[in-house]
Amino acid sequence: MSPLGHVTSSAMPVSLLWAVDVYGRVYSLSTVGQQWEQCRDAQMEFKRATAAQQCCWGIACDNNIYLNVHASDLPIRYKEETYENQRWNPVDGFSERLLPSDRWQWSDVTGLQHQPLDGFRLPSGSWEWEGDWYIDENFEGEPTETGGWSYAIDFPAFYTKDKKWNSCVRRRRWLRYRRYKAMDTWAKIPSQQTSLPDPFSDISCGGWEVSEEPRGRLSLWAVSLQGKVWFREGICHHNPEGSLWEEVALPGEVVQISCGPGDLVWAALWEGQLIVREGIGRDCPKGTSWAAVDSPSPEVGVIHLAVGVDVVWAVTKDNKVWFRRGVNSHNPCGSGWISMVGEMMMINVGLNDQVWAIGSEDRGIYFRQGVTASELSGKTWKAINVPRDGDRSHSSASASSLQSAGCFFSGEVRAQSVMSDADLDEKGSADRDSGCVPSTSPETFVHPLTDPTPDQPADPPKPRIPKVTSDSFISELVSDREPGKTSKELGPAAPAVLEEEEVSLGEAEIQAPCAGATLSPGPSGGASGLQWSNVDLEEAQSAQARAGAAAADSADTCSLSSVATYTLALEDPYGADEHPLWAWVSGGGCSVDSHSQLNWFNSSANTLSLIQSVQSMSLSVTPAQSAAWKRQIFEQLNERTKREIDNFKHYEQAIEQSVWVKKGTMQWWRDWKPHKWIDVHFALEQFSGPEGDKDGILFIYYNYYEEKKYLHAFINEVTILVPVLNDSKHTFAVYTPERTKQRWPIRLAAATELEMHDWLALLSVACCDSRGIQGPPSKQAIWSVTCKGDIFVSEPTPALEATPYPTPCDQMFWRQVGGHLRSVECNSAGIVWGIGYDHTAWVYTGGYGGGFFQGLASSTDNIYTQTDVKSVYIYENQRWNPVTGYTNRGLPTDRYMWSDASGLHECTKANTKPPAPQWTWVSDWGIDYSVSGGTDKEGWQYAADFPASYHGHKTLKDFVRRRRWARKCKLNTTGPWQEVPPIPLSDVTILLCPPGSGMAAVPLWAISNKGDVLCRLGVTALTPAGSSWLHVGTDQPFKSISIGASSQVWAIARDGSAFYRGSVSPQSPAGDCWYHIPSPAKQKLKQVSVGRTSVYAVDENGNLWYRQGVTPSYPQGSSWEHISNNVRRVSVGPLDQVWIIADKVQGSHSLSCGTVCHRLGVQPMEPKGQSWDYGIGGGWDHITVRGNSMEPPILRLPSLTDPSLLSFCSPLSVRNTEVNGSTVDS
Amino acid sequence: EIYSLCAVGSSSNMADDKDILRDVWFGRIPTCFTLNLDEGTEREAEPYYLLLPRVSYLPLVTDKVKKHFLKVMRTDDVEEMWFEYEGTPLKWHYPIGVLFDLHASNTVLPWSITVHFKNFPDHDLLHCSSNSVIEAHFMSSIKEADALKHKSQVVNDMQKKDHKQLWMGLQNDKFDQFWAMNRKLMEYPTEEGGFRYIPFRIYQTMSDRPFIQKLFRPISSEGSTHTLGDLLKEMYPDALTNDVAFSEKNQK
16 A cells, blocks of 8 residues: 555545746646755756656746656657558569659658658757657558568559459558657757747746647647747647747737646737737647737736736735636636735646645745635645655765856845846846847846836835846846835735735625735734634634744845845755745646545644654654554454453343334335336334344335335345436435346335435445445455446455356346446456546545445445546537528437437536535536537537537538537545556456465556556555556557456557557566457457457447457457447456347336346356346446456266366366367467 | 544555444443342342443443333332442543543453442432433533534534434434434545544543543644544653543543
8 A cells, every 4th residue: 555545545646736936946746745855857957847647848048948748657659651652563573663743752641741860850959769660561450471661553542451463552561669758857949949038037838728639638838038928839748849930010018928737828919908818729720810808906907927827926016916817718818906915926736726826925835725616716825845855965966066056146136136146147148148148138127117216326225135036036126116115014004905806897706805904014903904804713813824934034135235244144045044936837737626625734843843743753653553553442342242242142232233214205206107206214223133133124115005015125135226317306226136137126216315325334334244245355356346436346256157047137136335336347356447537547446335335334444535537418409591601409209409419408518516415516618529420610510410420521411510518517526445556558458367366466457548558567465556557569559458367468559459469478577579369250359358258349339259260379369249239348367258238128017228247157168158148237338347256166067077068167177178169279 | 423534645455434433332331130129129130231331321321221120129119210330429420431440440341330320429420311311411522522522513503303313213223324424524624634623521530530532633733643542641751651531432
């Protein structure tokens, strides 16, 4: 178990907050860390940093832009390709001699571009070649036997892999991969353009939510010293550096720009007004035009701003903080400014619209607490007080970086006043780069000075902080102006000035003015604070802390006012009293929200020793120790029981056991037509049997034509309790074997969610008690997942796989496990992984319960918070008419103009709710372009009529069109799962372990949600999460993977073809190469499952295929044999048992889709089995039987006494016979 | 009743808290009830043997005892029943397990309790006229504990029927029924890391004060989790040094 799990109760993926201090040193702070780690790699000082989750961009003091791509288990690789073209002539046959009118002999796919092998260059020094050029032997998913050649009549034409009599030309593809190598290091972005602008002074990255394609796409905006704005084209996963800078036309000179994760981009002009980029979309990430927004106050312009998904924060020249109301994708300009508490130098908005800021007084970094989707402006500023890694020990590394800092600031600096110090700093950097920066126009710096405040010299000395960045220099100058000062002085006397008030008209939607007092240090602040009833404690405390910090500052002021001491301070920045002075912060890669538990605020600035002591204290109770004392208590109790009860069992019990009844009211979906919900009384009677075993009966009392009747179910016959997806009612279904056969469960609805959860937990405990089941699922457990994402387990018995009389699978008892997943995979070593709807990977922790199973139904350990995100889709439908074209006016017979996929139900943006009450919206409606069949630029799909098959472009025959809208919703729940960051997955498979085998490392393979094949290292029964991913190269994205008992790895590519991985063994866990396996004729495979020897696959049309002819010497097998149709998913287990999720299973009362089915008659000699047995359903999406290695009992039939015949009953001993046997018929 | 002082994570394959709760709940003391010799009987009374639940109260589980001895009693000699062990009247408002551990932990089992029907020791014992008195006492203990744990927020949010379920669970020895409700009283928000204060009493025999009860936080000022040892060190250091018989109670 990871020690992390004990520090934070929720497994949070680690991410980083980036910051630059005033000396230009770059630091990062981990969301699970407690100190700033200096980025030692940075060779020089930085001015700016802007982070995304996968990388961080920075401007260094050489004015170049640097990129730091975080190392990942997934390499960044790019496939270069070129085509070799040949023409046939009667003399040479096929040769490189082409006709003069032909394409180049080496060209791109179109033939228009000349592309010789040696013409390819690495884009920058950050790339390396993975190997040499090689020929692609496959053609459209099929292997060619002709050296990769494909043939055609002429260029350009239709190519086939077979040479025909009229094939006059041929071509083949050459491939070569290059790999980005500059991971976790600051790599300079080469300036490929000679006309590159004057030096950059600001950058901001974002835009990753604008479009998912291409993968890893980012928008990077930059501002040059002359106030021009540039956009970096072409940044995506396989091109992290981007391609080129494009200048963006401007209405004025920009001083700073900010780009949010979505489509918000704002910039501040030199004059203090703001401009907002409009027209940003997936087809135009750069946007089209600018709109102007006025500064919050007419006199004081904005010097800094930060945008998120739905927020804009700004800082005016007097360091006041403003929040822009009403900003969203449709209204990027927002509707009004709200003044916020706090005086900041800069602000940054990170992920989830969380806000970070640097205080203008103390230069500390603050986090805005309480920012939620419903309260985007948050509640309070809270200082991040964690030490830097260099604070205590002067490591040699920090000493050297210190030296370089001294070097950079140069000897003269010390003799200068602070102001000119900063000035020189700029000059210095400009001089150093005189080559590429011909002139740093000095007037840009003078500009703000043209309007100096006359009384500036009269200002009392205040703490001065050296500036590294050019515009923080400006802000320093303007912050010295009168308005800021006066407001500060007025603060305590007139708290109203500092209150959060709305400048523009409109109702106050932010919280009541809460902290007018908090900014004003001194006793008067406390008094005025009392007026406000909702001043919360934390705010008061942070105010105290800040007052303390302010006091420390003012104490420093006297010493710093002399230049000499200041110089000293520069020489010894690690002085004991020095708190870090920050220049810049970026939270763009920092994944926190208002619920995150961070360790950043626990300590005050100079209490490192305290932190250390706390750390050592919390470490003093290790899990092992706590386990020890728990076990001790348990053992002592056992001894007590032995002493006090065991010898006296014949004594009478003081309290006689009796029946306990729990009653309630509910609604029941009545059994007879017309079906509807009717009110019923509901009762659970529980009683203990003579042996202490428990049982119960469930009663449902209803009225039938004024007559009282009831329905009952014995608790020990209930096989499952399933929460049912329903957006208006809190419903669940109760199944017994009988009800499963009917496909007609008892459907019940509780009045509230809480009531339903109470009943479900109670009934679940009652069912488990009656069957004597408690504690976590066994290693053999069968896991399944419903379409609602609920997870169920069933404990198999040896009889489940018995032949010829297995336990019918409608008798299997399923109990729910907390959490929310799309799929689960496991093996019999107890290693269980799950994948969420948002593709997050989760590992099972060994607990049980969670979710609404609390108290007795849940383990107290190993339960963590779990989140999942999924999209809800609705369709906008339109019909063409000759007058107005496409409109939302349909024919009377048409579907709703806003509907679900079927068109039968009206679903408008306003009335569509999240799938269940536990889900909350986390995004707005947006057009979904990733619909199968493709869409046009506005997301429309066209068809001749409803319902029909849709295509992505309009033709003359199309009269209707539709487009899909998606909205994300999020679930917060708990369960025995811990996240395995950071790569999102779409499939996972774990090696089937023979029972009792103590394998050290268990092979686990996965497919990332982008189709990369991955192999997990370090997975053992004790460390089921493993340690890191090993990337396995493929020439195309994959979608399904499975590993059998003898390490046979099969996979399905996105194009529907199958692959076998050669030479996988414990010594070579990743194998060596892929063997292409042709799909069944005209079918695209979608999923594969490999058991001990059997290989089964499901195709996109629901057919189940068995792989014939698989032998140890020829593991690829020979052909696919059709087994069944209407199959959604297959799971083959370690006994070669075959279980599927089937569509359309007819019961006596109803038909169900998504039903668990078991293949009967599977035997070593008959791996394909004979028929299906139907279990729980419908609504099931996934099952895995890969943990069940329980051998069925061997039937000793009297006639089978001959030992040679007996061996057929023991599958292990006949393995070879079986394999050889099946080879014969292939 | 000595459980859940702190909830710290542990590995998956060991005793779960739930097992401990069960073992605590189903703790039984084998007891032999004998009638006091001075009682006016018509004939000799046989002793009565019973397994008493540790978590319950004497009057709640001794209906059978009363019925048994009343058969031999002269009706006019019958007053309120009370119990005594080796000369010490047993306070019915202490849980049975506490009484046993406090007075008789070194005894040979079964625990021999003397039953009285007259000379009620008014200055030692509270009168217990009906089960509703026990219920009132029990509920006030629950409320007192929740005041310490959650500023009474949880118990006040419960409905009357929820209170009844707790009481009926105890009265009928229904573990599931009791804990279905009691778990709400034992929960706390994860971010708070524990209750406000740990409700506890340290009962003592050799003192004029019947028990020690003070405010004690589950988390130390340094942020670490307090252990039972920490509590005893602060409240009753003798317990750690001497082998003094004590009984500690963490109220439900």
